[in-house]
Structures are given as C-alpha cells and as structure tokens.
Amino acid sequence: MKALLSGNEAIARGAYEYGVRFGAGYPGTPSTEILEAFSKYEGVYAEWSPNEKVALEVGIGAALAGEKALVTMKHVGLNVAADPLFTVSYTGTNGALVIVSADDPSMHSSQNEQDNRNYAKFAKVPLLEPADSEEARRYVKIAFELSEKFDTPVILRTTTRVSHSKGIVELEEPTAYEDKRMIKPDVAKYVMVPAMARGRRHEVEKRLRALKEYANTCPENRIEMADPEVGIITAGMCYNYAKSVFPDYSYLKLGLVYPLPERLIRDFASRVKKLYVIEELDPFIEEQVKAMGISVVGKEIFPYAGEFDPGIIYEAITGKKNITLTPPEIEIPPRPPNLCPGCPHRGIFYVLGKLQVFVTGDIGCYTLAFMKPLEGLHSCICMGASVSMAHGMSKALKEKGRGKIVGVIGDSTFLHSGITPLIDIVYNKGEAVIVICDNRTTAMTGMQDHPGTGFTLQQELTKAVNYEELGRVLGLDSVRVVDPYDLKETEDVLKEELSRAGSSLIVSRRACVLYRREKVKQESLWVDEEKCVGCRQCLNVGCPSLSWIDFSDLPEGAYKKITKKQKGRALIDADSCTGCSICAQLCSKKAILRKG
Amino acid sequence: MERKDKVRRLLLAGVGGQGILKASDMICTALMYEGLDVKKSEVHGMAQRGGSVTSHVLYGSKVFSPVAGRGEVDILIAFEILESLRYINYLKPTSKVILNDFRINPPVVNLGIMKYPEHIEDIWKEQVTSLEVIKAREIARKAGNFRSENVVMVGILARHLPVKREIWERVINESFSEDLRDVNIRAFQLGYSALPS
Structure with a gap:
C-alpha cells in the first residue's frame, strides 16, 4: 500500500515495521514528529524524556534489557546526549539502539547548523543518511539490523529537508514483535571503569574495521554508471537535488555515510573523468576521499553554509544561472515569525522591555521577543543557559548588576536544563531574578507534553512538576506567581523582586493560546x-x-x-x-x- | 535551463495560519491518487509563527527533488498579496500566478516603519502572461467559514491540475472531520467555478 508520508513519519513507520516497540526522545525541530507518529502505533511504549541525555540513557537501558530502542532528537540535542553516546559506543547495545539526529542546515529553527555526521566519526559509530521518505522508512530498518549485527549504537541522520518533505512510501506489513527481553549482568562489557574500558576500546576498533568492510558491500552504497565524463559522490537530500539537474551524470550514492566504503570509492573514481563530492555543511566525505589520495572537487565550488537546492548545485558546476523573473525595485517588508495574537509571552516581555533590564533568554517561542517592538530579550545560546548566564552576569557585575539582570526560560526548557543552574544560584548565593514562562506546553515544537503538564506522550494522566514547590525546596529566597495577561500585577511583582536581596523565582503562568487543554474562548x-x-x-x-x-x-x-x-x-x-x-x-x- | 524530466513545480506562499500546509497536503494526496509521483517540502517550527510560509509541490512520472530551484516554478499560488512578491525569483516568464486578493500587514507595516507596497497586481501583469486574481477569503465566508480560504485556493488551482473531480471530493472528505466536510466541499466548488477556465 502507498502512503504520502513525511521523512519523520516514515522513520516511525519503518521502526514499527521492523518490530521496534520502544522509543524515547525530546521534542526539537525538525525531529519532533518521529516520536509523535511512533507513539500512536499499537503496542508501543514511547516517552518524552525531560532532555536528550535522559532519552538516550533510557534507550540504552531498554537496549541493555534486550529491547530495540529508537531515540530521537534534533542536532543540538545530540550535544546534550553526547556524554552517554561516547561510552555506549564502547559498551555496545545488547538489544539494538538507533539514535535519530535531525540536522537543520540553514537554521530554519535552530541556533546553529552543526553537521552531526562528525559525531559518527568522533564516537566511532556507523551513520546512515536517507534521501527521502521511502529511504527513511527502509534505512531505519538497516540501522537496527546493523545495531544488532555489530553490537553498536547507530546514528540515522536526517536534515530538515528530509524530515519535513513528504513523498510516496511503499508500506510493508509490520514484523511481529519478538520478545528478547532479559536481565543478564556482564560487568566487563557494561561497567566502564578504566580497566574494563581499556578492553572495550579495542573492541570499538575491531568493530569499525568490520563496518568498513561491510560498507563496500552495503546495498545502499551504490554506483549508478551513466556518462563517465562526470562522477558525483553524494548522500542524503543532495542526491535528489543533483539528480534533478544532472540526470545523465554518473553517481556513487552513499546510504552508509560513516564509515565510508573505500574500495567502492576507488572503483568509482577510476571509472569517471571528473569527480565531485556534493554535500551540505562540512566537507565530511570530501576530506576522507582526499585523504585516500583521490582528487575531487568539493567545497571550492559548493557553499560551506546553508542548505542546497537544485539551482545551487547547477550553478556551482556549470557556472550558469536559471532565467528568473526580476524582482521589482521596491522594498518588500520582511515578515519574520512572530508571537501569536493572545500569546501570554507578550505580557511578560512587554513589562521586561519597559523595565529596561538585561534579559538572558532561552530556547522557545519567547526567543522572538528580542524583536521590535518588544525588545525584551538579549541573549540566546542553548537550552537552560538563561538561568546560568543570568547568574554568571550578576556575579560578574556585582552591585553594578543588582536589579538589572533577569533570566527568562520556558517551562519545558526549564525542565530540560534549567533546574541544575537554579541550584547553582541558591548554592553560590546568586541574586538574579529567574522567570519561568509557564505556558503549560512545549509550544514552539507544536504542543508536546512534558513533566509539567500532567500528561505523558501517550496521553496518560501523570503527576505534574510544581515549579513553586520545587523553587522553595531548592531554597530560593522568594517564589512568586504572576498572570502575564495582567500587566500591572506583572510589573509590580517584577519590580519588587528586582529590588530585593537574595535569589528569586517568578512563575509567569498562562497557557499558550494554541494549547487545546486550556483553551479559553473570549470575545474579540x-x-x-x-x-x-x-x-x-x-x-x-x-x-x-x-x-x-x-x-x-x-x-x-x-x-x-x-x-x-x-x-x-x-x-x-x-x-x-x-x-x-x-x-x-x-x-x-x-x-x-x-x-x- | 530546459528540463528533460517533465516535472511540474508548484509553489504555495502565504502567511502562517492561512492553512497552506493543509492545502499542499491535499494537492499531493490528490496527485498521488491519480497515480503520479509527488513530493512536497516545507519548513515547520519557528518559521511558522505568523511568518512567511511556503510549500513546494513537485509532481510527474518520477520526482527527485522535493523543492524547486529559482526560475523553475510553473504555478505560484499566493495566499496573500505581498507574499507573492517575496518569491518572484522562483518564477520564469512562462509561469502562471494565482493571487488571493487579501492583505495581512507584516509587523513592520503595523509599526509604521515600512509601507505595504501598492499595485502588486500591476507588477504581476507586467511580468507574467497568466494571472488569476481572486478574493478567496470572501468566497470562503460565502461557503460558510473564512478558514476555508485555503480550500477555495485549492479549488482555483484544481482547474490546472491533472486530477479528476471525484478524486478531489475524496481528498476533501478524507482531510476534514465530518462537521467541516460540507463547508469545505462548497469552498472547493466555489473556488473551482470562481473564474472562467
């Protein structure tokens, strides 16, 4: 049966077809829909973990217990999960473990455009990269097969364009779940104290050698010989872009991008006159091919930043541009994303802008409050940084910063990475005012539940974190709650907290206007x-x-x-x-x- | 560049909240039911919040790229007047433009920092030979709900696509919950017959 699926939906489908019944992740564009789609299949356990590190460790635990575990995150999420990644590479996975890293070239919805193929080389684990939805469905199965066969975590890397494009997928009958669950201690393999880790270190190299050999015969690394004048080595979405503009050239299309198939590459290079590597972001394949002593054209003609499209590839290789209509000589007003009508963040950031404090911000819809006319946010680095940076700034500024530094963080982001720095503020006698914008959901990525909403990913009722109680237990000197729809109250409370000594936490509570569980119908x-x-x-x-x-x-x-x-x-x-x-x-x- | 692949390329453009992604889903499903290969692409997440939204739809016997390059789009379906201009370099002189005569001020216009450009329809008249202008939101209100603006736009576009009428009706029925089906069938029909073909 055929279906029109996004790359993300196809990954979920492929995992389910392969018999995977365990998933964990943290929402992040462009990865979010994978676990959402997966969680809806019959007989599946899927959870939103508080952050990516926890999600990966949950997956490692499930794999150790014999399950096949799917763990999903966006590219920067893998930074958070990097700690367990590097060591689970040593221990291996027992059951099976596939980590989906959804990268975001062009930073459509991210703070950087890091190329996570580098993590595969760095952590010495294999990495597959699908080019469209149908490949996404098939590759996730290959990823699980490799994980089982080579006892290794496997990274499945997508980009925004693969995750969020839709294409026709050929659905297969799901394989029945095979119960291989077990409790089987093996301390030499799973207790990574130095003595044991040194032993496993050699296993990693052995595995990598075996994987290199496999890469040459992997059916998803294929040569498509046509015109021998030009050969193109490429992978992922770039393959589709290139095929659409140069259907007659020869291709080495890579599905397994790490480790690379050296014999296949040498064979292909010997059969074509001019060789190109087409890849977005880092010269990951190019540098390795060059290290083999093969001459290729790559980043000297292709951009090193941003995502490609068919036109960029066509222009880089031919030097010619498509004929396009000419933009008129008028200024087109920009239309950047904006906080929605009725967004509760508008109230709190209007007040913060008015008070002219320095706001260390965080990752979420509210990051948009840096723009005119609110101009109520002054930094955004990564999840949780608002709290720790506010503390660092006020410690550095001392009396010069008193009453002038506010850290603002969303509820989901706070639960992800905001609690440890809040402990730091209390422990080290900090004075920054921290505001949790509690809009009752993970709004930016599309309304996902989290440990503060009272619902699990699979919509079961559960306990909800109480931020006020948590703040008191951690030892904050003052904990307040405001309604950001009430400007006067919000301003009064902020002024009071800014003028007092000691640490303080303000919970700015009002549900996101798009949040279905707390929708309030009011007349316009x-x-x-x-x-x-x-x-x-x-x-x-x-x-x-x-x-x-x-x-x-x-x-x-x-x-x-x-x-x-x-x-x-x-x-x-x-x-x-x-x-x-x-x-x-x-x-x-x-x-x-x-x-x- | 002349393409050998005979792939047709559509670009839907508008403002977040206008139902553009839903519209392109419906278009792709209809093309798939007709037995064609189809791919579409768009960006979700931060870019969606009231900002510019586009969706590329490509169809033919075999489609590789889910996005069109500059100068490659055959039909631009603009849900908002200003947004039509933002992607003009994706079009070529033979492109067709379907323009919803509806204006949503961007923040810089509301703040008085910039003016909303006037006479955009005239700019299009100079640039392309095929321009269809329609008031889709008004038509949607007539059908029963202004939110069906996107389905009106699909109705207008449908006259240019190789998809049978009964397939469109099947797609609309599958795309909406029961209480919204009738209004959207009406919106589609009003859009389909709004202009002489």
Whole structure:
C-alpha cells in the first residue's frame, strides 16, 4: 500500500515495521514528529524524556534489557546526549539502539547548523543518511539490523529537508514483535571503569574495521554508471537535488555515510573523468576521499553554509544561472515569525522591555521577543543557559548588576536544563531574578507534553512538576506567581523582586493560546473610532491582530479625527484577536473594547 | 535551463495560519491518487509563527527533488498579496500566478516603519502572461467559514491540475472531520467555478 508520508513519519513507520516497540526522545525541530507518529502505533511504549541525555540513557537501558530502542532528537540535542553516546559506543547495545539526529542546515529553527555526521566519526559509530521518505522508512530498518549485527549504537541522520518533505512510501506489513527481553549482568562489557574500558576500546576498533568492510558491500552504497565524463559522490537530500539537474551524470550514492566504503570509492573514481563530492555543511566525505589520495572537487565550488537546492548545485558546476523573473525595485517588508495574537509571552516581555533590564533568554517561542517592538530579550545560546548566564552576569557585575539582570526560560526548557543552574544560584548565593514562562506546553515544537503538564506522550494522566514547590525546596529566597495577561500585577511583582536581596523565582503562568487543554474562548476586541486618538500605545505590544490605518491612505471623509494632529488610528482584526486584553490595558483613552 | 524530466513545480506562499500546509497536503494526496509521483517540502517550527510560509509541490512520472530551484516554478499560488512578491525569483516568464486578493500587514507595516507596497497586481501583469486574481477569503465566508480560504485556493488551482473531480471530493472528505466536510466541499466548488477556465 502507498502512503504520502513525511521523512519523520516514515522513520516511525519503518521502526514499527521492523518490530521496534520502544522509543524515547525530546521534542526539537525538525525531529519532533518521529516520536509523535511512533507513539500512536499499537503496542508501543514511547516517552518524552525531560532532555536528550535522559532519552538516550533510557534507550540504552531498554537496549541493555534486550529491547530495540529508537531515540530521537534534533542536532543540538545530540550535544546534550553526547556524554552517554561516547561510552555506549564502547559498551555496545545488547538489544539494538538507533539514535535519530535531525540536522537543520540553514537554521530554519535552530541556533546553529552543526553537521552531526562528525559525531559518527568522533564516537566511532556507523551513520546512515536517507534521501527521502521511502529511504527513511527502509534505512531505519538497516540501522537496527546493523545495531544488532555489530553490537553498536547507530546514528540515522536526517536534515530538515528530509524530515519535513513528504513523498510516496511503499508500506510493508509490520514484523511481529519478538520478545528478547532479559536481565543478564556482564560487568566487563557494561561497567566502564578504566580497566574494563581499556578492553572495550579495542573492541570499538575491531568493530569499525568490520563496518568498513561491510560498507563496500552495503546495498545502499551504490554506483549508478551513466556518462563517465562526470562522477558525483553524494548522500542524503543532495542526491535528489543533483539528480534533478544532472540526470545523465554518473553517481556513487552513499546510504552508509560513516564509515565510508573505500574500495567502492576507488572503483568509482577510476571509472569517471571528473569527480565531485556534493554535500551540505562540512566537507565530511570530501576530506576522507582526499585523504585516500583521490582528487575531487568539493567545497571550492559548493557553499560551506546553508542548505542546497537544485539551482545551487547547477550553478556551482556549470557556472550558469536559471532565467528568473526580476524582482521589482521596491522594498518588500520582511515578515519574520512572530508571537501569536493572545500569546501570554507578550505580557511578560512587554513589562521586561519597559523595565529596561538585561534579559538572558532561552530556547522557545519567547526567543522572538528580542524583536521590535518588544525588545525584551538579549541573549540566546542553548537550552537552560538563561538561568546560568543570568547568574554568571550578576556575579560578574556585582552591585553594578543588582536589579538589572533577569533570566527568562520556558517551562519545558526549564525542565530540560534549567533546574541544575537554579541550584547553582541558591548554592553560590546568586541574586538574579529567574522567570519561568509557564505556558503549560512545549509550544514552539507544536504542543508536546512534558513533566509539567500532567500528561505523558501517550496521553496518560501523570503527576505534574510544581515549579513553586520545587523553587522553595531548592531554597530560593522568594517564589512568586504572576498572570502575564495582567500587566500591572506583572510589573509590580517584577519590580519588587528586582529590588530585593537574595535569589528569586517568578512563575509567569498562562497557557499558550494554541494549547487545546486550556483553551479559553473570549470575545474579540475592537477599537472605538470615537475614542482612538492614534497614539500608537497599543501597537507597542507587536500583536499581529493590531494594525495601523494611515488617514493619508484614505479618501477625505472616510475617517474621523479626534485630535487635530491625528495621523491615523488602530484597527483590530476580529478574525485573529483572542481577546487577551493586553493592548486594552495600555490604552489611556479606553478606546479598546470587548465585543458583545 | 530546459528540463528533460517533465516535472511540474508548484509553489504555495502565504502567511502562517492561512492553512497552506493543509492545502499542499491535499494537492499531493490528490496527485498521488491519480497515480503520479509527488513530493512536497516545507519548513515547520519557528518559521511558522505568523511568518512567511511556503510549500513546494513537485509532481510527474518520477520526482527527485522535493523543492524547486529559482526560475523553475510553473504555478505560484499566493495566499496573500505581498507574499507573492517575496518569491518572484522562483518564477520564469512562462509561469502562471494565482493571487488571493487579501492583505495581512507584516509587523513592520503595523509599526509604521515600512509601507505595504501598492499595485502588486500591476507588477504581476507586467511580468507574467497568466494571472488569476481572486478574493478567496470572501468566497470562503460565502461557503460558510473564512478558514476555508485555503480550500477555495485549492479549488482555483484544481482547474490546472491533472486530477479528476471525484478524486478531489475524496481528498476533501478524507482531510476534514465530518462537521467541516460540507463547508469545505462548497469552498472547493466555489473556488473551482470562481473564474472562467
């Protein structure tokens, strides 16, 4: 049967078809949908772990118990999980363990574009890279086969373009689950104290040699001979881009990208006149091919940053550009992503911007608050860094920073990496004010549950972390709760906490407007023409529902001026307004009213 | 560059929240039911929140890339006026443009930092020979719900795709819960017959 699946859905399907029934991960674009799709299959256990390190360790535990475990994360998540990765490479996996790393060339939704193929070489584990949804479905099975056969964790690497593209997939009947669960101690293999690790270290090299040999016969490393004038070595999505512009050239299409098939590469190189390596990001394949003493053209003509497309490859090789329409000579206003109408982050960041404090920010929708007009966030490095950086800054600044540093972190991000630095603040007598933006969900990646929501990935009721209690138990000097829809309360509490000595935690609690479990239906707001003086106060919250009507764009008589100098007035789009009333609280003329 | 592959390339563009990804899912499913190879691509996550959204759809007997390069798009389906211009370099002189006459101000316009460009329709008239302008949101309201704007757009596009009417109806029925089927079937039909073919 055929189905139209995304790369992510196809990975979940392939794992299920192979008999995998255990999955763990942490949401992160572009990886999130893998575990979501997997969790819906019959008889499966799947969990959102608090972070990627925990997810990988959960997977290692399941594999040690004989299961086949699927662990999913985005590229930067593997940094968090790197610690267990490097040592599970030594111990091997008993059952089977496949780690999906979804990379994000061009940083569509990420803070960097690291190339995680490097992790395979670094940790000495094999890595497969599918080029589309159908390959994603098949490759995840090969990954599990390799894990079982070579007793190794395997990385399946996708990119945004593979994960989020859809293509036609040929569904197969799922294999029945085979129960191989066991409890079998083997301390020489699983207790990595130096004496034992030294022994396993050699096993890793032996395994790598065996995998190198396998790479030459792996059916997914294939030569497609056509025109011998030009040969292209490529893998993943770049194969599709290249095939679409150069259907007649010869290809060595790699499915197993680490370790590389040296014999196959030498054979291919000897059969073509000119050889190119086409790969996004790092010259990962290119450098290894060059180290074999083979002459190839790579990063001297292809970009080292950003994702490719067919045109980029065509232009790099031929030097010619497609004929395109010419953009008109007008400035096209940018349309960056924005906080939704009714977003509770708007309230807290409006107040933070107004108070002119330095805000160390974190990873989530709220990172967008750095933009005009809110301008309420001043750093974003990685998950959890808001808390530790706020502490570091206030320790460095001492009295110069008192009352001026706030760390802001989302609820899911806090549970991921914010608790340990909060302990640091208490332990080392820090004074930064930390705000948890508790919108009751992992909003940015599309509403995933987490340990604070009271629901598991598979929608079972469970316990929920109480941030206020946690803050008190950890020893914070002050713990407060505010509703970010109430600007006055939010501002008063922030001012109080900034002016007091000691550590303090503020929970800014209001559910994401898109969060289905706590959806509040409110009437939309409207602007009374008889009252609006066009002061633009309301526009300073940057709500997409609010726009400006410039009177100069309207014919005479189509508008009404309340004051002489008035140049326009505000307008609210009733279709998108959620009635949160943040704008109305800023209107000194009480011109913003609720419908009905 | 002349392509030998006979793959047709569509580009849907608009603003997050307009139902563009749903529309491209429906288009791909319909093409798949017709027995064609099809791929589509888009970006989720941060890029989605009220920002520019695009979806590439490519179909033919065999499709490799899920994205079109610059100068390769055959039909641009723009859900918002300004967004049509942002991707003009993906088009060639023979491209067709379907334009929803609907405006959503970007933040810089609402803040008074930049002006929303005027006369975009005229720019398109100069650049392409085939331009279809439609008020999809108004038509969707007539069908019963402004949110069916995306299905109206699919209806207009459907006249240019090799997909039978009964397949479209099957796809719409499969794409929506029971309470939303009738309004979307109406939206599709109103879109399909909104312009002379």
